[in-house]
Amino acid sequence: MKKNEVVLTIKDVNYRYKDAKKDDYVLRNINYSFEKGKVYSIKGKSGSGKTTLLSLISGLENKYEGEIFYKSKELKKMDLDLYRNTNIGIVFQSYNLLPHLTAIENIILSMDISKIKFDNKRQKAIELMKSVGLNEKLGDRRVLKLSGGEQQRVAIARSLSYNPEIILADEPTGNLDKETENEILDIFSRLAHKENKCVIIVTHSSNVCDKSDIVYELKKKQE
Amino acid sequence: MNMYILKNAITSIKRSKGRNILIGIIIIVIATSCAITLAIRESANKIITAYEEKNEIEATITMDRRTLMEKLRSENSTQEEMINAFNNIESVSVEDIENYGNSNYLKDYYYTYELSVDAKNLTEATDSLVKETTTTKTETSTKTRTRKFNGTPPSGGRGFPGGGGSKTTTTTQKKTTTTKTEKIFNEKAEDGAFKLIGYNSYEDMKEFISGKYTITSGEVSSDFESNNCVISEELATLNNLSVGDTITIIDPKTTSNTYTLTITGIYKENTDSSGSMNEMFTNSANNIITNSNFIKTMVEKNSSLTPTITPTFIVKDKESVELFESEVVEKGLSEYYQVTDNLSEIESATEAVSNVKTFATTFLIITLIIGGVVLVVINMINIRERKYEIGVLRTIGMKKSKVSLQFMSELLIVCIISLSLGSVIGAVTSVPISNMLLQNEIESTNNKYDNISKNFGMDNQEEPNQVETNEDVETTSDAEKEDDTGVKEEVSETNTNKEEVKEPTEKYNFGLANVSEVDNINAVVDFKVLAKLLGIGIALTLLSSLASMIAISRFSPLTILKERS
Numbered sequence: 001m002k003k004n005e006v007v008l009t010i011k012d013v014n015y016r017y018k019d020a021k022k023d024d025y026v027l028r029n030i031n032y033s034f035e036k037g038k039v040y041s042i043k044g045k046s047g048s049g050k051t052t053l054l055s056l057i058s059g060l061e062n063k064y065e066g067e068i069f070y071k072s073k074e075l076k077k078m079d080l081d082l083y084r085n086t087n088i089g090i091v092f093q094s095y096n097l098l099p100h101l102t103a104i105e106n107i108i109l110s111m112d113i114s115k116i117k118f119d120n121k122r123q124k125a126i127e128l129m130k131s132v133g134l135n136e137k138l139g140d141r142r143v144l145k146l147s148g149g150e151q152q153r154v155a156i157a158r159s160l161s162y163n164p165e166i167i168l169a170d171e172p173t174g175n176l177d178k179e180t181e182n183e184i185l186d187i188f189s190r191l192a193h194k195e196n197k198c199v200i201i202v203t204h205s206s207n208v209c210d211k212s213d214i215v216y217e218l219k220k221k222q223e
Numbered sequence: 224m225n226m227y228i229l230k231n232a233i234t235s236i237k238r239s240k241g242r243n244i245l246i247g248i249i250i251i252v253i254a255t256s257c258a259i260t261l262a263i264r265e266s267a268n269k270i271i272t273a274y275e276e277k278n279e280i281e282a283t284i285t286m287d288r289r290t291l292m293e294k295l296r297s298e299n300s301t302q303e304e305m306i307n308a309f310n311n312i313e314s315v316s317v318e319d320i321e322n323y324g325n326s327n328y329l330k331d332y333y334y335t336y337e338l339s340v341d342a343k344n345l346t347e348a349t350d351s352l353v354k355e356t357t358t359t360k361t362e363t364s365t366k367t368r369t370r371k372f373n374g375t376p377p378s379g380g381r382g383f384p385g386g387g388g389s390k391t392t393t394t395t396q397k398k399t400t401t402t403k404t405e406k407i408f409n410e411k412a413e414d415g416a417f418k419l420i421g422y423n424s425y426e427d428m429k430e431f432i433s434g435k436y437t438i439t440s441g442e443v444s445s446d447f448e449s450n451n452c453v454i455s456e457e458l459a460t461l462n463n464l465s466v467g468d469t470i471t472i473i474d475p476k477t478t479s480n481t482y483t484l485t486i487t488g489i490y491k492e493n494t495d496s497s498g499s500m501n502e503m504f505t506n507s508a509n510n511i512i513t514n515s516n517f518i519k520t521m522v523e524k525n526s527s528l529t530p531t532i533t534p535t536f537i538v539k540d541k542e543s544v545e546l547f548e549s550e551v552v553e554k555g556l557s558e559y560y561q562v563t564d565n566l567s568e569i570e571s572a573t574e575a576v577s578n579v580k581t582f583a584t585t586f587l588i589i590t591l592i593i594g595g596v597v598l599v600v601i602n603m604i605n606i607r608e609r610k611y612e613i614g615v616l617r618t619i620g621m622k623k624s625k626v627s628l629q630f631m632s633e634l635l636i637v638c639i640i641s642l643s644l645g646s647v648i649g650a651v652t653s654v655p656i657s658n659m660l661l662q663n664e665i666e667s668t669n670n671k672y673d674n675i676s677k678n679f680g681m682d683n684q685e686e687p688n689q690v691e692t693n694e695d696v697e698t699t700s701d702a703e704k705e706d707d708t709g710v711k712e713e714v715s716e717t718n719t720n721k722e723e724v725k726e727p728t729e730k731y732n733f734g735l736a737n738v739s740e741v742d743n744i745n746a747v748v749d750f751k752v753l754a755k756l757l758g759i760g761i762a763l764t765l766l767s768s769l770a771s772m773i774a775i776s777r778f779s780p781l782t783i784l785k786e787r788s
Binding site for chain 1: 225227230231234235238239612614615616617618619620621622625779780781784
């Protein structure tokens with residue numbers, strides 16, 4: 001397992017919204033690189049383009065200028081569905097779990113989509129839940145019956161279900177209290193430092209930035 | 224298909240009962256309507272096919288009296304000249320018939336010889352009604368469109384009101400024809416009291432094949448060369464004759480020429496011929512059925528005898544009728560002869576069923592259009608409601624096609640379950656509904672019949688009422704049977720799967736269908752209907768899924784999740 005391997009490179013990326021004026025870029029000349037084994041924070045004020053940058057990195061948006069590389073592969077040339085269900089795991093502020101499914105079913109569905117093979121997917125899902133501090137008994141509850149912190153843990157467990165190298169988190173602690181925020185940040189820290197994942201967190205929380213290894217700051221155009 | 228998609232679809236159906244029950248109910252309603260209409264259509268088709276198979280399209284060649292009379296009248300011919308003109312028209316020869324019969328539009332053809340003769344010590348089976356009206360005795364027995372008004376109409380009858388000018392003209396002219404030619408036919412009628420009918424083979428004996436005649440004693444001899452015959456039950460009873468006895472036929476022109484025929488069988492006619500006006504001309508009681516060879520022998524001995532050769536051409540299909548008729552004219556049929564067919568009679572007999580079928584088809588199309596639109600709309604609403612789910616699935620890497628497939632699978636599963644329920648409901652309800660619909664058609668035809676009867680001053684006659692009475696009896700016997708112990712035995716129409724095409728009953732029907740002929744549709748949801756239903760279900764599912772697929776392909780997961788946030 002190579003440590004400090006660069007897994008993601010953003011090179012001269014400019015981005016403007018579809019309906020924006022010609023030179024009205026949200027992101028301009030972005031050049032970042034991300035390594036395994038580290039927790040990155042991308043901070044900035046509202047409207048600075050943090051979430052937009054995350055959507056470019058996650059392949060949810062691909063109409064940008066410049067290049068983004070996953071390892072040596074240019075993202076625009078990749079099968080982005082495959083990229084999302086194999087190489088990266090995404091955690092959202094609003095969890096984005098499927099409400100009609102239980103916690104375990106949400107995790108197993110993610111495994112199914114990624115086509116990863118486990119002898120016992122349910123057992124693996126329970127292990128993942130435990131690794132993020134969730135009780136096995138919660139696994140068979142519909143996710144809407146779980147607390148915000150529990151739902152976010154399920155979302156993290158889901159993002160880890162196919163063992164991706166990069167974890168992208170968009171304001172993952174935005175809806176949580178301080179105590180739960182710290183617990184979630186500990187999980188991210190463990191994933192980076194012990195399991196050699198590259199964790200990229202978009203945030204405006206100084207607490208998150210303090211616990212990150214590297215902090216990138218995005219500034220609004222007029223700043 | 225990846226199994227997880229199916230698994231996820233099933234989970235989604237289970238967890239969203241309300242939504243799927245709503246979709247299910249709509250599909251059940253559509254499926255039930257479709258099952259009923261398809262079952263009615265299928266049954267109607269079967270009845271029409273069965274009727275058409277049983278009653279083949281036949282064409283024959285008859286004398287065109289109207290044309291001849293018009294010509295004679297325009298020439299101001301005297302009565303004697305008219306008689307001579309009729310007698311001098313060359314009858315259609317066997318060679319002509321064979322020439323016409325050699326046609327690609329025909330399945331088969333045959334011809335029969337008919338000759339009026341006398342018989343020694345044989346009492347004629349007749350009644351006063353027949354005697355009074357024997358003026359048109361020699362009218363051909365073939366039922367044709369042009370014969371519909373050949374029976375003597377009541378005085379003052381000048382066609383059907385609103386029936387079209389051409390019809391009125393035709394009727395009047397024919398009536399005149401009948402009156403003026405009375406003497407001609409009277410003279411011919413004097414040729415003999417009995418009618419010899421000669422066949423060439425069993426295949427030609429359509430009356431026996433169709434069941435109109437049935438042998439009650441003995442058999443129809445397979446020897447079409449010897450002097451044998453089959454006589455009617457009435458004639459046998461009247462003259463105390465039985466199988467094995469002989470009768471002596473007398474040449475009506477030269478009474479010294481006698482011939483002996485051995486009776487090989489006795490037949491009965493399976494129609495109630497009493498009391499109907501047209502039975503005077505088709506009464507088979509005095510028909511002596513023999514072979515063509517025997518009649519030919521008589522004619523060879525006495526060339527003054529003029530047998531009537533009646534060809535019957537079995538036409539391949541409806542489309543071939545007109546083509547065949549044109550072909551015969553091209554082959555040189557005399558202008559005083561015409562080709563007539565029973566097509567309108569067949570079509571008229573199945574008119575009620577055809578109307579039900581048309582109604583069912585229209586209803587099916589409307590149901591499918593409305594059902595299709597409703598399903599598409601519901602599916603679009605469903606997709607909009609589940610936008611978030613689509614966004615999440617797309618974000619975690621599920622391909623658009625697989626998301627669409629999952630949604631389509633959900634709809635398909637709901638559709639198949641609903642179709643099954645709809646088919647069962649359709650199967651149960653299609654029988655009474657279709658019979659009710661057909662009943663209306665039968666009543667409507669009865670009313671039409673009554674109206675025309677009144678135009679002829681026949682509203683006091685029993686025929687129309689007789690039909691209703693028959694129907695009542697049939698309905699009762701179909702609905703339930705009561706055995707000797709008094710236990711009612713229900714007769715399930717669905718299970719028996721029977722399509723009844725009843726024997727035609729002879730009566731003066733003015734060219735309308737005899738409504739008792741096809742009086743019951745027993746609609747069944749069989750495999751063919753189920754297959755069609757499944758096809759419709761899948762087509763509707765695909766159609767409504769197509770709309771959702773387009774919507775799914777347009778959704779951007781990022782936009783959906785942003786909207787959600």
